[in-house]
Amino acid sequence: MPASWVAATGAPSDAILRISARSGDTHTSGEAAGYRYLARVKFGVLQFFSWPERRIPIAQVYQRALSRIEIMDRTGYDAVWLAEHHFNSFSVCPSVHLMGTHVAARTQRLRIGTAVTLAAFYHPLRIAEEIALLDVLSGGRVNWGAGRGFDATEFRAFGVTPQESADRFREAVEIVLAAWSADRLNYAGRYFSFENIEVLPKPMQQPHPPVWVAASSEPAVEWAAQRGFTIMMDPHSSHGEIARKRELYRTRLEAAGHRMDGREIPMARLVAVAETEAKAEEVARSGAGWIVGSYMGKSGQFFDPKGGPQKDPIERYLDGIVVYGTPEKVVDDLQRLGEEMFLDYLLAAPLSHESFLLFTEKVLPKLV
Secondary structure (H helix, E strand, O other): OOOOOOOOOOOOOOHHHHHHHHHHOOOHHHHHOOOOHHHOOOOEEEOOOOOOOHHHHHHHHHHHHHHHHHHHHHEEEEEEEEEOEEEOOOOOOOOOHHHHHHHHHHHOOEEEEEEEEEHHHHOOOHHHHHHHHHHHHHOOEEEEEEEEOOOOOHHHHOOOOHHHHHHHHHHHHHHHHHHHOOOEEEEEEEOOOEEEEEOOOOOOOOOOOOOOOOOOOHHHHHHHHHOOOEEEEEEOOHHHHHHHHHHHHHHHHHHHOOOOOOOOOOOEEEEEEEOOHHHHHHHHHHHHHHHHHHHOOOOOOOEEOOOOEOOOHHHHHHHOOOOOOOOHHHHOOOOOOOHHOOOOEEEEOOOHHHHHHHHHHHHHHHHO
């Protein structure tokens, strides 16, 4: 696997520094370039901590990622979203809360998102305390994203069955929100009960940090819509699947009496940017292979929604998931996807360090 899959960050280039100097402008460059739709879109980065083949010390993986995050802080990104995973070198970040405190200490402006806190594996009061503490330490810059997880190894190791994980996740979210809003927490649920507990500290943002729930399956989308939660969408569904789930969310949300207006729905997209189409495809194919091999399993367990096996999993990523090409092509593709998917928040997941730099230098300035 090419070393480009691991984010390696050096000093910011002159182009990035020029973007930083313009970061106070509002949409001027996007309007001038004619990308009026995406000029209204926020951009964040879904930050993985990949360690392919374990070629370098894990400390170097973290330092490189943090250097990249410092560049985000100086440029036009809204937030970094930290990915939590366990027991797999695809992304070695078992605590997005701990990582978030280090990000807070090294940034000034950037919002800090969790993508996601795997809430089914935590005691919910620890989540409430740790996220609130991070919000205070960061000066009120936390976006809390919560999900239940899907990896069989994580479920086995933490002693949570997949069958009960959805209910555990939903109960944990309810408890966290109640702990943040109540002076004294009283709660009686299926898995947890509390009586007259004072949960401290409270978050700096009031009534609490903005909340997103990960919704990859249709039942998860429907539950979030029914409860009025805002969703965030995964990097492994196809563009068409993302569009369909977003429309399902809108219809179910409105049917439940909630408004869609004003909600930002982060849509995670894998991104490979290079100076040539051939190099971009090479990076995209390499990244897709790494995901399929280490994250989804070498068997590639993908199925058509109508039943039956999918196409080759790597080709599936290249055909309808990864946004890849030269900077000009990526801008055009994002404009098209923005209109097709009603995009209001792109959560970019660069598949190489070069992809991150080119996206920051040559794509982002045309869209913010």
